[in-house]
Amino acid sequence: MGELFPKLPVDRWIENVVDFLDDHLGIVFDMITTVIGGLVDLFALLFSGLPSWLLIIVLVLLAYRAGKWPIALFSFIGLLLIENLGYWEHAMDTLALVMTAGLISVIIGIPVGIWCARTDSVRNVVTPVLDFMQTMPAFVYLIPAIFFFGLGKVPGVIASVIFAMPPTIRLTNLGIRQVPAELIEASDAFGSTAWQKLVKVQMPLARPTVMAGINQSIMLALSMVVIASMIGAKGLGADVYRAVTQIKIGAGFEAGLAIVIMAILLDRITQSMGKKKNA
Amino acid sequence: MPKIKVEQLTKVFGRQPQRALPLVKQGKTKQEILKETGLTVGVNQASFEVEAGEIFVIMGLSGSGKSTLVRLLNRLIEPTEGKVLIDHADIVQMNEQQLQEVRRKKLGMVFQKFALFPHRTVLENVEFGLEIQNIPKSEREPKAREALSLVGLAGWEDSYPDQLSGGMQQRVGLARALANDPDVLLMDEAFSALDPLIRKDMQDELLELQATMQKTIIFITHDLDEALKIGDRIALMKDGTIVQIGTPEEILTNPANEYVEKFVEDVDRSKVLSAEHVMKRAQTITLDKGPRVALQLMRDSGVSSLYVVDRKKTLLGVVTADAVNTAKQESLTLESVMRKEIPTVSPKTLLHELFDLVAFSDIPVAVVGEQNRLLGVVVKGSVLGGLAGKVNPEVGSTPHADQTAAAMEGANSGENAGTNAMNPASLNASANTRVNIGVNKSENKQAAADVKTDEEHAFAEERQVK
Incomplete structure (x- = not known):
């Protein structure tokens, strides 16, 4: 076997591609680095700049709006605990990372999802790409990410986006395709343009499904923070990573607990955004 | 000039639908084309014209292509071939913008399952057509x-569709289509999803x-x-083809083929056919004749009553055999024994109102x-005959002076069995002088009361005869 068919040099091809991109598209990567880095810094500034008590109040109010008072109570206790354990600063770094990754996922994911819903051929191309993004181990694309974007938060965000974006695309596509055919007919019959149909009929009706996708994306982005910390992204992930390498069970648990609290809080708030205002 | 003119409109479903067009033109059936090409003919060379202000019904069983046809008219489904002319402009040839303009201004549509937008209030649903024309809120x-008030839903503006009953939802659907003030309304099985009583109400309201x-x-x-x-x-429609086009009466009385005939077999004719479809020639006499002539005429034609008319055939009254007999014995004129209160109906009165x-x-x-x-005149036999599908189309067109009572009473034996059983009853009842029915519009309350008791009387008598 080995003699008849020499091994395909897939590894060399990929390295050549990466080299080529690095040589010729350096400016593009610099721009991406600036934008993403700027976004993360902006969020971090916002979250860390505000006094923790004010942010706790805002988050508790959001949680209260999202659900009933049990969630608000949980948020209040949870956030106080994070503060008490001394992880507040890092939790805010993580939040900034997750929010940036989530935002980018939405900005790219929803239009791509809409495109998929409108054109079958696009969906047929995008679907395997999404499968690839979700199943390829994250460490694998961390390597070229470092190559292009250096160490730190930017490659962390990029890795998170790659891993977290597929649910938004998939569920946007699904949500639009699930709009009943007769409503599309009604919209067309009255002379809607494609854009009017999208904005006035398809997106409002797909909203719960799309929001479920965004919720999933944010959860997945949060699950990437530990991996992102391995290439220098700050935050709770870095605390977990340090605890693991130094075998500090207690500290690891504390940082992990903070991540769980953040996860539940983000999940409930984003979930409720999908359910709201649906008669 | 027709409002809508459809010419040779054809829709073939499947890949490369053009392949089926030669076969369609050869007159092959849907089944044959499916077998040969694997393509489904949805609508097969439909041609018709609809006048402005007309209600044109496209009817067929499921799968007959009627819903496809209506969607071809506003191109919710793209026609494979043919023309749809609305006010002379061919919809099929229009580009996207022109089509949108026609859909916005000229065509309203009402859907079987209402197709209301669940995320919009009733008012917002009705506004939809105007909203997408970018008409400002204050105007729309x-x-x-x-x-909404036109369809009787004032006060429900802020409800959501799922808070309304089916009938109300469809009213919203209708209001949404009407809000644009389109010339043409396309109604796709608009009332089919409603329960029978509501459906009937909606039909009445639509007509209103x-x-x-x-x-x-x-x-x-x-x-x-x-x-x-x-x-x-x-x-x-059947299998995508229009089998027959005509007025309801034409469809019922002259089914184009066996399919239509089978289709109309079960219909409630009493709600379609009217007095003019079942009436027979009246046996008449003028007032210048005497009782003896009248009696002779009755004997000759075998009837027990004669309608009295003037030379212009204006109805004056009726004389019965008993009355004429009395007149003969007491040497009275026909006029003095003539009954003036007699039941009359207009030719458009539906059978079920005649019963x-x-x-x-x-x-x-x-x-x-x-x-x-x-x-x-309408007699029991002819009403039954009409219900059984035997309509007398010759009335009024070929007068025969010597038309016999047998024909009048619808007793052409063999036409239907019920007729003969009924005849003695009517004769018997007419022999009874106490029976006096006044159904003229001039009748007073007393007369109305008489009718009531006499009706009962006649009814009892009739049952005895049976």
Whole structure:
């Protein structure tokens, strides 16, 4: 076997591609680095700049709006605990990372999802790409990410986006395709343009499904923070990573607990955004 | 000039539908084409014209292509071939913008499952058509409210569709289509999802609205009774082909082929056919004749009553055999024994409104036109004959002076069995002088009371005879 068919040099091809991109598209990567880095810094500034008590109040109010008072109570206790354990600063770094990754996922994911819903051929191309993004181990694309974007938060965000974006695309596509055919007919019959149909009929009706996708994306982005910390992204992930390498069970648990609290809080708030205002 | 003109409109579903067109033109059936090419012919060379202000019903069973046809008219489904001319402009040739413009301004559509937007309030639903024309809120809201009050839903503006019953939801659907004030309404099985009583109400209301709106309505249905009730004309479809186009009466009385005949077999004819379809020639006499002539005439024609008319055939009254006998014995004129209170109906009176009148009348019910002109008479036998599908189309066109009583009473034996059983009853009742039915419009309350008791009397008598 080995003699008849020499091994395909897939590894060399990929390295050549990466080299080529690095040589010729350096400016593009610099721009991406600036934008993403700027976004993360902006969020971090916002979250860390505000006094923790004010942010706790805002988050508790959001949680209260999202659900009933049990969630608000949980948020209040949870956030106080994070503060008490001394992880507040890092939790805010993580939040900034997750929010940036989530935002980018939405900005790219929803239009791509809409495109998929409108054109079958696009969906047929995008679907395997999404499968690839979700199943390829994250460490694998961390390597070229470092190559292009250096160490730190930017490659962390990029890795998170790659891993977290597929649910938004998939569920946007699904949500639009699930709009009943007769409503599309009604919209067309009255002379809607494609854009009017999208904005006035398809997106409002797909909203719960799309929001479920965004919720999933944010959860997945949060699950990437530990991996992102391995290439220098700050935050709770870095605390977990340090605890693991130094075998500090207690500290690891504390940082992990903070991540769980953040996860539940983000999940409930984003979930409720999908359910709201649906008669 | 027709509002809508459809020419050779064809829709073939499947890959490369053009392949089927030569076969369609050769006149091959849907089944043959499916076998040869694997393509499904949805609509097969449909051609028809719809006049402005007309309710044109397209009827057929499921799978007959009627819903496809209506969607070809506004290109919700792209036609494979053919023309759809609305006000002379061919929809099929239009580009996207032109099509949108026609859909916005000229075509309103009402859907079987209502197709209301669940995320919008009733008012916002009705506003939809205007909203996408970028008409400002201040302008479109009054129009939407007006449309809602037109369908009787004022006060429900802020509800959501799922808070409304099916009938109300479809009213919203109708209001949404009307808010744009389109010339043409496409109604795809609009009332089929409603339960029977609500459906009937909606049909009545549509007809009522139509009386003032004068829209051109294309109405799709699988329900023949509905088609007959609301259609000015009906197109019957089978396997994508229009089998027959005609008025409800034409479809019922002259089915184009076996398929149509089978289709109309079960219909409630009493709600479609009217007095003019079943009336027979009246046996008449003028007042210058004497009782002896009258008796002779009755004997010759075997009837027990004669309608008295003047030379212009204006109905004056009726003389019965008993009355004429009395006149003869007491040397009275016909005029003095003539009964003036007699049941009359207009030629457009539907059969089901005739039942009571005919059943309880001792004399044939007179059908009168303008200026009280006697057009013919309706007897029990002819009503039954009409229900059984035997319509007498020759009345009024070929007068025969010597028309016999047998024909009058619908006793052409063999035409139907029920007739003979009924005849003695009517004769018997007419012999009874106490029976006196007054159904003229001039009748007073006393007369109305008489009718009541006499009706009962006649009814009892009739049962005895049976």
